[in-house]
Amino acid sequence: xxxxxxxxxxxxxxxxxxxxxxxxxxxxxxxxxxxxxxxxxxxxxxxxxxxxxxxxxxxxxxxxxxxxxxxxxxxxxxxxxxxx
Amino acid sequence: xxxxxxxxxxxxxxxxxxxxxxxxxxxxxxxxxxxxxxxxxxxxxxxxxxxxxxxxxxxxxxxxxxxxxxxxxxxxxxxxxxxx
Numbered sequence: 735x736x737x738x739x740x741x742x743x744x745x746x747x748x749x750x751x752x753x754x755x756x757x758x759x760x761x762x763x764x765x766x767x768x769x770x771x772x773x774x775x776x777x778x779x780x781x782x783x784x785x786x787x788x789x790x791x792x793x794x795x796x797x798x799x800x801x802x803x804x805x806x807x808x809x810x811x812x813x814x815x816x817x818x
Numbered sequence: 819x820x821x822x823x824x825x826x827x828x829x830x831x832x833x834x835x836x837x838x839x840x841x842x843x844x845x846x847x848x849x850x851x852x853x854x855x856x857x858x859x860x861x862x863x864x865x866x867x868x869x870x871x872x873x874x875x876x877x878x879x880x881x882x883x884x885x886x887x888x889x890x891x892x893x894x895x896x897x898x899x900x901x902x
């Protein structure tokens with residue numbers, strides 16, 4: 735892989751792992767009122783579509799990044815719906 | 819554009835506009851304690867790298883989506899740092 739491709743990998747890793755600290759915070763504080771439900775719904779849906787897109791074009795990078803982000807954002811959404 | 823490309827466009831639009839309701843909520847409530855600062859830092863950095871990636875490969879879609887997301891996530895991050 736060349737430098738530009740590595741840039742894409744690092745960007746993908748950052749925008750995926752970014753949601754881990756949010757999962758941990760919401761899980762620990764059991765408080766999600768400052769999180770926007772429409773944001774979580776739109777984002778989770780969009781990431782799901784990115785996953786479908788990755789599957790359709792057979793891009794392992796897009797599949798991996800968006801599968802992980804889907805799990806994390808869906809979990810945050812579930813906690814938001816539960817904790818309010 | 820074929821169906822798969824449209825799927826990518828819709829996915830990109832959703833994961834971009836998703837942050838508008840979060841900006842509006844945080845702006846209205848002036849409360850961001852449930853938002854994770856590390857999440858916002860990692861995500862904003864990652865989106866910035868996606869923007870650089872899009873510029874380097876000359877992809878208008880990646881440039882547009884990530885430029886908009888960068889503005890929105892940076893604004894949420896600024897409000898988090900301000901409101902605490």
